[in-house]
Amino acid sequence: MRELLKSVSAADLMTGMSSGKNAKDMADYKFWSTQPVPRFDEKAAAQEKPVQEGPIKEVDPDKWSEIDLLDDAELKEVQELLCNHYVEDDEAMFRFNYLNETLNWALKAPGWRKSWHVGVRATKSHKLVAFISGVPVRLNIRDRLVNTAEINFLCVHKKLRSKRLAPVLIMEITRRCNLEGIYQAIYTAGVVLPKPVASCRYFHRALDWEKLYNYRLPERTVTPGLRLMRAEDADQVTSLLERYMKRVKMAQEFNKEEVLHWFLDKETDPKSNKRVVWTYVVEDTNKKITDFFSFYCLESSVIHNASHSSTIRAAYLFYYATESAFETQNDDDEVLKARLNLLKFGPGDGQLHYYLFNYRTADLPSGVDTKNQV
Numbered sequence: 353m354r355e356l357l358k359s360v361s362a363a364d365l366m367t368g369m370s371s372g373k374n375a376k377d378m379a380d381y382k383f384w385s386t387q388p389v390p391r392f393d394e395k396a397a398a399q400e401k402p403v404q405e406g407p408i409k410e411v412d413p414d415k416w417s418e419i420d421l422l423d424d425a426e427l428k429e430v431q432e433l434l435c436n437h438y439v440e441d442d443e444a445m446f447r448f449n450y451l452n453e454t455l456n457w458a459l460k461a462p463g464w465r466k467s468w469h470v471g472v473r474a475t476k477s478h479k480l481v482a483f484i485s486g487v488p489v490r491l492n493i494r495d496r497l498v499n500t501a502e503i504n505f506l507c508v509h510k511k512l513r514s515k516r517l518a519p520v521l522i523m524e525i526t527r528r529c530n531l532e533g534i535y536q537a538i539y540t541a542g543v544v545l546p547k548p549v550a551s552c553r554y555f556h557r558a559l560d561w562e563k564l565y566n567y568r569l570p571e572r573t574v575t576p577g578l579r580l581m582r583a584e585d586a587d588q589v590t591s592l593l594e595r596y597m598k599r600v601k602m603a604q605e606f607n608k609e610e611v612l613h614w615f616l617d618k619e620t621d622p623k624s625n626k627r628v629v630w631t632y633v634v635e636d637t638n639k640k641i642t643d644f645f646s647f648y649c650l651e652s653s654v655i656h657n658a659s660h661s662s663t664i665r666a667a668y669l670f671y672y673a674t675e676s677a678f679e680t681q682n683d684d685d686e687v688l689k690a691r692l693n694l695l696k697f698g699p700g701d702g703q704l705h706y707y708l709f710n711y712r713t714a715d716l717p718s719g720v721d722t723k724n725q726v
């Protein structure tokens with residue numbers, strides 16, 4: 353052993369030229385040349401100056417920040433980041449403005465984990481400058497049930513754009529999902545990425561808009577048995593939704609706890625501006641729930657336009673299911689489009705693409721768009 357050590361001099365080790373069979377030029381170590389380890393070619397410095405002892409690269413422990421959404425101050429930081437930097441339309445006229453209540457609803461779904469609420473903070477100011485999140489979702493894809501993370505709210509501060517921070521966030525959330533044994537994910541985006549499994553167009557309908565008062569709806573509904581969903585409806589709604597969702601090739605699976613979370617807004621009055629989700633059921637005379645539909649409210653700020661009110665509130669069609677007499681006999685695209693037309697919905701120019709991560713399946717029929725906005 354001593355012989356072997358003697359035959360490899362310190363100088364040899366520094367140049368890497370004859371330090372054993374496996375040594376290569378530093379540049380040929382494609383991976384190791386990027387890592388914080390001493391280099392073979394640090395020769396001159398090592399001979400002239402004493403070695404500077406200690407870490408090679410200062411890793412900033414503050415860079416990653418798990419966001420505690422139970423802490424109102426941290427929730428506010430996420431809300432403010434998104435309010436100023438999240439998704440805008442192509443003309444930069446509107447930007448989504450998620451309220452705290454909506455973030456709590458979207459990010460604290462049953463099974464949520466703090467470790468999947470990931471922020472990046474500026475080194476000195478500790479200001480939150482980027483965010484990405486995941487919540488667990490059981491996803492039926494054709495005949496398989498896949499445990500996934502639904503990734504959402506990827507956001508980078510406008511001043512830090514185009515610096516490849518988004519890939520770093522995506523890799524970090526992937527690592528954190530893998531740590532919990534989750535290897536697949538679902539996400540949506542307005543941009544085209546490799547490669548959508550389905551794509552949908554938004555349909556819009558203006559309401560409560562003075563200029564378009566002809567679009568006003570009647571004061572009363574005509575469907576007998578239509579009422580707001582209550583907690584005691586959860587069992588029936590869960591099984592109705594499960595049966596209805598068998599019709600589609602890819603859908604989230606909901607248990608009762610998830611139905612209560614996603615469809616019932618226990619805390620907020622139905623007429624309150626802070627309310628997130630509304631669910632209506634149709635109950636027949638035998639107390640059977642034959643239909644339900646739900647929608648959530650999402651505000652957008654009007655950007656750079658002093659003459660308009662600063663926010664627009666829109667309702668987004670969420671989940672629905674029907675087994676009643678007016679159940680659609682014919683679900684094909686043309687019938688659905690005609691119906692939307694009749695109800696004064698029009699196609700918008702925005703599309704939403706659906707993606708799966710680390711899962712291959714044949715393209716899903718998109719049908720008519722599932723995201724309808726009023």
Ligand code: MYA
Nearest residue numbers: 438439504505506507508513514515516517518529535537
């Ligand atoms: S969708 C909402 C996305 N957020 C916004 O649109 C808010 C406003 N925009 C921004 O904050 C930034 O522009 C973002 C990009 C953060 C979007 N999804 O850092 P960069 C690729 C995925 O230099 P920036 C939502 O939240 C782009 O193609 N990738 O760019 C779901 C390029 O890659 P490549 C995107 O503009 C998110 C690279 O990033 C998106 O500063 C699902 C450039 O990086 C996008 N929306 O920042 C995430 N936009 O070179 C994926 C751009 O290849 C999750 N890029 O073209 C995957 C599953 C992970 C978990 C797996 C678990 C197992």
